[in-house]
Amino acid sequence: VDAYIGGVVSNDPTVSYKKLMHSADSALFDLIVEQKPGVKLTDRIEEKESAYKISYVADRNIGRGQSKQERRLSELILELLEQTRNPEKTMETVLALIGEKRHLSRVTMIGLTDKGVEVTFQWKARGVRELSTIDGERLLQYHESMKEEFMEKGMGVVDEDTIKRYGEAWRAVLLPDGARSTLYCDLVEYGEVTGQICFVDCKENRKWSDQDYQGFRNIARILSAFTMKGRVIHKEYGT
Numbered sequence: 339v340d341a342y343i344g345g346v347v348s349n350d351p352t353v354s355y356k357k358l359m360h361s362a363d364s365a366l367f368d369l370i371v372e373q374k375p376g377v378k379l380t381d382r383i384e385e386k387e388s389a390y391k392i393s394y395v396a397d398r399n400i401g402r403g404q405s406k407q408e409r410r411l412s413e414l415i416l417e418l419l420e421q422t423r424n425p426e427k428t429m430e431t432v433l434a435l436i437g438e439k440r441h442l443s444r445v446t447m448i449g450l451t452d453k454g455v456e457v458t459f460q461w462k463a464r465g466v467r468e469l470s471t472i473d474g475e476r477l478l479q480y481h482e483s484m485k486e487e488f489m490e491k492g493m494g495v496v497d498e499d500t501i502k503r504y505g506e507a508w509r510a511v512l513l514p515d516g517a518r519s520t521l522y523c524d525l526v527e528y529g530e531v532t533g534q535i536c537f538v539d540c541k542e543n544r545k546w547s548d549q550d551y552q553g554f555r556n557i558a559r560i561l562s563a564f565t566m567k568g569r570v571i572h573k574e575y576g577t
Contacts, residue, residue, distance in 0.1 A: 340375035341375055341376075341377075342366055342369045342375055342376070343366070343369075343376070343377040343378070344362045344363060344364070344365030344366025344367070344368070344369065344377075344378050344379075344380070345362050345365060345377070345378070345379045345380070346358050346361035346362045346365065346379065346380055346381070346382075346383070347379055347380070347381050348361075348381060348383060350383075353383055357383055357384065357385065358383075360384040360385065361380060361382060361383050361384040362380075363384070364380065364382070364384045365378040365379065365380040366378070408549070408552075408553040408556075411435070411436070411439050411440075411553075411557075412553070412556050412557060412560065414435065415432050415435065415436070415557065415560055415561075416560055418431060418432055418435075419432065419560065419561075419564045425564075426459075429447075429459045429561075429564075430459060430461065432561075433445045433447070433459055433460065433461035434461045436461075436537070436557060437461045437462075437463060438463075440537070440553075440554075441539075442463070442537055442538060442539060443462065443463050443466045443516070443517070443538050443539055443540035443541060444460070444461065444462045444463065444466055444468075444469065444515075444517070444536075444538040444540065445460070445461045445462075445535070445536070445537055445538065446459075446460045446461075446469050446535070446536045446538065447459040447460065447525070447533060447534075447535045447536075447561070448533050448534045448535070448536065449525075449532065449533040450531065450532055450533050457469055458533065463540075466516065466540050467515045467516055468515070469514060469515055476511065479511050492523060492524035492526065492531070493521075493522070493523050493524070493551060493554075493555060494521075494522060495519065495520065495521050495522075495546055496512045496513060496517075496519070496520045496522070497513075497518065497519040497520070497543050497544070498518065498519070498543045500512055500513075501513065516540040517538045517539070517540055518539055518540055518541065518542060518543050518544070519538070519539045519542070519543050519544040519545075519546070520536050520537065520538045520539075521536075521537045521544075521546050521550060521551075521554055522534050522535065522536045522537070523535050523537075523554055523555055523557075523558035524558070525558060525561060525562045525565065526559075526562050527562060527565075532562070532565070533565075535557075535558050535561060537554055
């Protein structure tokens with residue numbers, strides 16, 4: 339059993355109970371976002387609440403190694419998601435924004451559900467085919483094969499070099515529907531993988547930079563927190 343425990347230590351008798359709770363929450367969420375089970379104590383006093391707020395996850399990641407343009411994109415995505423009253427429509431808008439701003443051909447979110455694996459949200463550029471409705475067995479194959487290509491935990495690339503290693507028989511699974519290069523990130527909730535988001539280039543065998551890894555990882559964390567928050571609200575209020 340993995341445990342995430344956050345705590346705060348303060349010698350200041352004037353600090354309020356609420357601020358102490360916010361600070362302990364901050365330490366807890368640091369562990370969750372970093373996917374590092376354990377105990378973290380902090381002496382940093384937080385002013386704002388963090389529980390179930392996707393802004394907290396974003397605040398911890400936006401700006402780390404990002405250009406001004408990338409940081410603005412992350413902030414805009416966050417703003418759209420926090421203010422939405424129609425989560426599904428907004429998610430479609432967010433994927434379109436990511437695709438157009440980062441010059442992608444397709445952005446696909448794949449969810450792991452009780453029924454298996456399914457495409458949950460998708461955006462595609464004009465003239466690009468949608469990821470087709472693939473049967474569960476093929477999607478599971480797709481998911482398993484990607485695990486071996488991780489460049490770091492929860493993230494990796496599938497491209498033409500991958501096909502050379504696997505053989506042409508794997509092209510339809512690894513690079514489906516015209517994809518030439520895919521950067522993918524796990525969607526994670528409390529350390530558990532709940533799906534993946536695939537950033538696809540159908541025009542060229544794109545060479546993803548370190549800045550790409552950082553930027554798309556941050557986007558994946560924001561979307562992970564948003565989908566987690568949506569499920570919590572649905573479970574508690576049935577909305």
